[in-house]
Amino acid sequence: MGKDTFELGGQEWPKVTWWKMKGMRFVYLTLWAAMITSATNGYDGSLMNGLESIESWNESYNYPQKATLGLLAASMSIGSMLSIPVVPYVADIYGRRVGVVVGCVIMLFGVAMVSIGYRVALFVVGRIVLGFGLGIAQECSPLLVTELVHPQHRAVYSSIYNSLWYVGSLIGACVALGTNHLHNSAWAWRVPCLLQGIPSICQLVFIWSVPESPRWLISKGQLEKAKKVLAYVHAQGDEDDALVNVEFEEIRQTIALEKELEKNSWSEFWSTAGNRHRSIILISIGFFSQWSGNGIVSYFLPQVLKLIGITNSNTQLTINLVLSAVNVVSATGICFWVDYFGRRKLFLFSSCSMLLCYVATTIALARFDADTTGTNTAAAHTVIAFIFLYYISYNIGYSGLLVSYSSEILPYRLRAKGLTLMFFCVDLSLWFNQYVNPIALGDIEWKYYIVYCVFLVFEIFVVWKYYIETKGIPLEEIVKKFDGEGAVLGGAAASEKIQQLTEDGAVSTGYDGEKAVSTQVELRV
Template identity: 85%
Template structure:
């Protein structure tokens, strides 16, 4: 493939410059209204680290430790898991934008409860409600981004989405460091909690500037509106543009064929070899995103730093701030290289590098427990930073983008739900178990993650396939081969055969056959 072209429908198309195209420029500049959902999630991770380091918060909640601290942190993941039964139906029935709105409204109720008082029960219930709303919004937002942007830009924008987790984390770290200087007042921890609602308020106002997913519109039979969206975003409003027509035909025919000949029930995920392969990736990437060792530092940095003798709250908050800044740069920077290096190479590089970092940290922590020297402490600190750069190479941005693109439209919302359920389940385990393990067995807990990372490398090598520069609808061929359902100019033999068979139906099915044929080629 040439550097100045991309492939779609079996043809080569010239690459575009987004800021020179009016509709694309406007949508891309307002797309942040969908993408900051990830930042809201990241703010929470940094918020919990900040609260744990604040004397005022610890005094308000009677210095929680062990299982109590784990429950306070894990309650948000519990809320996200409770949203699982409704999330895919909200996304598929009400639409991607409506899902973001519903999630934001619920999150605002949670923010209010968390910020009200000193009761642990109220804090926990508020975070459960917050997690429930986030569970809805965090699935609908990446679906909207992935299904709306130009084929040339899918990898960058869908990968940037989850990388914005660190932007929220950086803001949370800055806020916590600043409000920690409000001495003798509960506002030092209330203010960071209240500010968690600002992204949701912004989304409620500005999400309406972002068009609805053309794929969702097509699935609801709103073909004229879907084509207008595609033309506006991808071709400056020209509905006769050749690329728009190829895209529209491929999306429309594929969705129509999926509706008629494929199911979208939960059982589909283990009904065929291709879907079982997808399920292995979705489940594993969900757990790997949190069980690669990042869960210790993301939510319990003060406990980790205590292992190497760092307990001053301002020092802890400063390290948290610097780490967040490094993560923003490394996570967003790699997004622009996803299509250059490819997904599989980045996942493998990330997993292997994380293992090496964890081995180094484990050795340094073991030595510090014996000698308590500054060299071992500095080694742990350095490798915490290197580890996160390694993690960001693969699992920061591509967690959502890779999970979205390997799924056909009919299964995309449910598939992301499976992935996010595994994320929430692993988060719940981490947030509840990690503080207990760090308190009881200290540095030896790191050995568990060293072993798990070896398993992770094997799974990535065995099952993660390359989707580099493959159009969204056409990725099905990588999993389903000759069985893939794909319409348009790049239609598979199976799809063409289904169309031909349908057109040849007679008798009681003739009217249905004619109707479908007209829909497929309209």
């Protein structure tokens, strides 16, 4: 495959320039309406760091510590976990766009409750409602992005989606730093809470400018509409374009085959060797994304800075702001190199680099603690430097690839459920981090870092053992990496076994206008 071509359906196709193609240009410029869901999530992470440094918020909630502080932070993850039974069915039955809308409406109710404030119980319930809505929106959004963009751009756009977490984090850091100057006014913390609703309002208005996923449309029998979307986004509206026809046939046949040959149930995740392999990746990447040590700084940076003698709120908020800016640059920058380096290499390099940074940070924290004068500025500066280097290392692998890699290793029939499984692991690990981390930092201080040093060694082994490369492979065709020649895949790239079944009439994937004609025949494979 040359640098100016990409592969699809066993053929090579010339690469396209998105801004020169009318439909693609419009869709890519409006796709932010789906992608800012990740920024909403990132805003919340920075918001909690900011609120912990704002005096009026601490005063309003009676200076929460340890378990109470952990509950306030973890309540959003609890809400996301509660949405787990609902999410895949909303995405698969009502569509990706409707799922985003439902999530945004629920989030706005949560924002209103959190902003009223003054009672810990109301703040917690508000964040649970906010997390429930986010749980729905944050799964439907990446599905829409992954299934809509041109095959050539899948890696970039699906990786950028999750990297926008840091854009939200940066905005949250700026807002908290600004409102902190309101001093003892309750608006110092109410304004950041209220502003959390703006992305959801924008999505409710603009998400309708983004076309629905053609794969979802095909799954619902809306074939002509699906082909129009593919043609509009990938070929300037030309429904006779060769690439559009290859894509359409491969997607249509694959979904038809999945419906006839597969069950689309939760039990599938452990019923075959290929799906067990996928499950190991989904579960591990969910936990690794939060248990690599990033959870300490993401939600409890002020507590970490206090370990090295930095207690001034403006200094804490400034460091949070600069860290957010560095994260935006490093996380989005690496997205444009995913197809160059490959997923597996980036994961391995990221995990190894994080381990080195964490060991260095642990040593520096120990040296600062050993200095009874509390003035070891060299150790303090080392901690800050390695916090920044650590996050750059984390962003190389887990920032953008968390969602994009999880989405692309799943066949269509399991994509919504698989992402739900992955996000459940993310929420479970977040709940642990947000509830346990402040308690551990308060009780054993810097020694808690040793736990993550050990865990990172385990993480490196799992990545090396199970994470496979998907670089340059079209979305539907990745199934072959897991299921081998028995993979359920239509189109020109189908295995001989599947092609024979189709030709013999065991599986029919005919196309007649807007209806997919599918003959149900008992199969003995």
